Amino acid sequence: MKLVTAVVKPHKWEDVRVALEAVGVTGMTVSEVSGYGRQKGHTEVYRGAEYDIALVPKIRLEIVVDDGDVDAVVEAITGSAHTGRIGDGKVWVVPVDSVVRVRTGERDDAAV
């Protein structure tokens, strides 16, 4: 099992969700997060005073998948979140030792 985590632009999140459903992903955990990378922040002006706002809003999604589904899931995310401009985000994959479904107590592959 693998944990796929992706940080994407907020306005691409709906496209990503649709693309993931198309490859059979039935659920995920989504958080509103903020951060910055090469995109840097932006400038806001209040009564003439310019403020550099370092943090940019992003959507982080987390999905636990079977090893065999990892490539399809990652491709679905990168394909749907892509705009070609700075700030499109990142996807990374880490191994997962065990998973338990709270409702039934099922473990590992049965719980994914």
Added chain:
Amino acid sequence: MSLLSEVPTVHALSVATSQLDSGDTAWLLAASALVLLMAPGLALFYGGLVRSKSVLNMMMMTFGALAAICILWVLVGYSLAFGDDVQSGLIGDPTQYAGLGNLMSADANGDSTVPLILFAVFQGLFCVITGALVSGAIADRARFGAWMVFVSVWTLVVYAPVAHWVFDFSSGDHTGGWLANRVGLVDFAGGTAVEICSGASALALALVIGPRIGFGKEPMRPHNLTLVMLGAGLLWFGWFGFNAGSALGANQTAAVVFTTTLLAGAAGSLGWLILERVRYGHATSLGAASGLVAGLVAITPSCGSLSPVGSIVMGFVAGVVCALAVGLKYRFGYDDSLDVVGVHLVGGLVGTFGIGLLATAAAPTGVDGLFYGGGVDQLGRQLLGGGVVLAYAFVLSGIIGFIIQKTMGFRIDEEHEVTGIDQILHAETAYDLHATSGARSETSGVLTQGGLGA
């Protein structure tokens, strides 16, 4: 009044005991309620401008001032401002109307068309909004108790005398204040007593108390501009009571003043927006709200002295000038956090001095300014009045603030300021927006009662 004089015989009996006009009284009752609405309007305006960790304290400074000033005004403030002059037009007799008990009977009204007790309350609400305005200079960092002491002493030592000078007109055997009667200052609704006075007091307090931690280095963004827009709208609404109510009657003067108040707010908003669009590249919502207030500030003294077109010019100039003036605090390093100086002091000066230029005798106050062939006389009176009120409010507020700073202390601890004044001083959080905040564990599911910090 004109109707009464046409049919004197019919009304002779009632006129002998009271001259009250129900239209005038009804309007002043409504106008007083409108001025009261400016307090929560200001609380929203100011509250939206600070960071989310101090919005409650910001609003509490207005609500605290409202509570304290209403009571102090009735007990002694009104007498200091509108009692018979004690010395040289400087201060009223503090005992004359103390407690307002002797204004309960209609006999006290003399030849006024509105009850004097209503006039007293209307004027008290002016003091409330003036005091509350000052708090904008000390956002995020003032002890609430110290603020309450300041605004109470300030009501009696700063506002009441200035109101006496500016608003207390002599009539019959009543002698009023020196600026209104001896100098001939024109200040219809408080460009000096309210706007310059609050701005100068704010500047003094900002200097005494010092800048916020991180001022000029960290971004201190307004946390909720929708509150600011709503607050600005409520202020405008209330301002009609403030200005048109100052006509003290439902009459032609009130209608003219209503018109100039509407136009100056609109023009102020446009002026600020155009300036910032040209200078910084964006027309902002905060600019629209701030320009609106700047235009209203400038029309406050001049609302009875200008033509409708004159009020557009006045509002627009105030919007542009104030949009430039709010940058001064960064250049000189004083942390007037919410720009009380840039908007109210500067806007008040624009409006007060502008009367000397733009006033037309066709307007209710009947004075011509320089541009209408009136020469420089009125301008001189306006410069004197505005300058004196500025200096008095600045010096006295500075002294009161300094004494409080040295005795009880005015600022909260650094650590508390960084953590957030709402949590530390008021034991509250303004916004509770998290799904987890309603969680209760099964094992310890009893709320602690009265045991904060146990």
